[in-house]
Amino acid sequence: MTIMITSTVFAAGAIIPKEHTGDGADTSPPLAWTDPPAATRSFALICDDPDAPRGTWVHWVLFNLPADLRELKEGAEIKGSTQGMNNFGNLGYGGPAPPPGKPHRYYFKLYALDRRLDLPAGTTKAQLENAMKGHILAEGQLMGKYQR
DSSP: OBOOEEOSSOOTTSBOOGGGSTTTTOOOOOEEEOOOOTTOOEEEEEEEETTOTTSOEEEEEEEEEETTOOEEOTTOOOTTOEEOBOTTSOBSOOOOOOOSSSOEEEEEEEEEESSOOOOOTTOOHHHHHHHHTTOEEEEEEEEEEEOO
C-alpha cells in the first residue's frame, strides 16, 4: 500500500523553501499524509539526499510517531516519538545544505509500521531500516529540491 505525502510549503519535485534549509531557520517543513492500513501501530520518517558528494546524506531520522497522527507541523516536536541521528551528528532535523552547484533531491520517506520500535534516541538510519524489516505495512515519499 502507498501513503500519499504532501507539504503546504512545496509540491512534489519543487524547491524546498529556504526557511526549511541550513541557509534559513532550518526548521522541518510541514508534512501531511493519507490514512495508513488499519493495523498501523506507529510511523517512521527518514529524510535523505542521494545526491550528496560522499554518498547519501541523512537529514532526519524520526520514529515511533503515533499511529493516529496524520501530519507534522513545521518544526514539529511530537510527544512520544524518538529522534534519530542525522549525518550532521545531531538528533532531529538538519535541513538541506548542499555544496554550490546543481540542485540536490531530498526524499521525505514515511513508513507505516505494525509495531512501535524498541530503539533509543540517536538511532541511525541503517539501524532504523534494519529494525523496520518485516514490519512495513505501507510507505510513501515526497521529494523536494534545493540548491545553492
